[in-house]
Amino acid sequence: RIVITHGGPASFIMPLQIGKTPIVVPRQHQFNEHVNDHQVEFARNVAQRMGTIIPVEDINTLGDIITNYDQIVAGMGHGMSSNNAKFNEGLEKLVNELY
Template sequence: MIFVTVGTHEQPFNRLIQKIDELKKDGTIQDDVIIQTGFSTYEPKYCQWSKLIPYQQMVKNVADARIVITHGGPASFIMPLQVGKTPIVVPRQHQFNEHVNDHQVEFARNVSKRMGTIIDVEDIETLGEIITNYDQIVAGMGHGMSSNNAKFNEDLEKLVDKLF
C-alpha cells in the first residue's frame, strides 16, 4: 500500500493528489493507495481518500505502507522516519500557490542533502519513476542518520587508543 498525506495546511495541494491519481490510473502504481487530501479540491477517482484522518489512523497507515509520500511539512515526514520508513517528500511550492513561500522546498532539499533520509522530489514529473524504483533508491541511500552517542563513543575510543 502507498500512503499519501498532504497535511492540514489550508492551501490545496491538488498537483500531488492529481499526479498520484494519474499514476494509479495508468498502472504506474500497482499498489493500493490511500490519500489524505486535506484542503485540496481535487477528488481522486482511482485511489481511496479522506480529507482528514485521525492521528492514530495516520500512524497505522504509515506503519502499514510500503511507500509513504508526504508534502514537505516536517511533522508529516518525521513520523515515517520514526517508524523506519524512507518517505518520498514532495514539497509544496509557492509558484503553484500551494504555500505562502518556498520554505518546504528549502527544508526538504537540506534534509535530503545533509541527512540522506528522505527522497526529495521537486519535479513532480519524476514521481512515477521514483515510485517504480523506490526499493532500489532506498537500498542505495545508505542513510545518513546515526546515533550521536555511537559517534561520540567511536571518537572517544579512537582518542583513548591514541593515548595508549
C-alpha cells in the same frame, strides 16, 4: 509500504521514526501551494545533510521514483543511526568480553 507526503517536517518525521524512507513532495510557491518555498528548501537540506528522505520537486518524476523506490533507498547513504542498534552492539561486545 511507501509513504508519500508533503514537505512539512511533522509529516515526514513519523515515517522516519518507524524506519521508513518517505518520498517528500514539498508544496511550492510557483503553484500557489504555499506563501514561499520553505518546504522545498527544508526538504533539500534534510536530503543533503541526513540522506533520509527522497525529495520530489518535479511531480513528473514521481512515477519513476515510486517504480524505482527500492533501488533508490538501497543506494542512499542514510545519515541517521539507531541508538538502539548502537546500544545492542555495545552490550553484545560487553557480554562477549565477559565470557
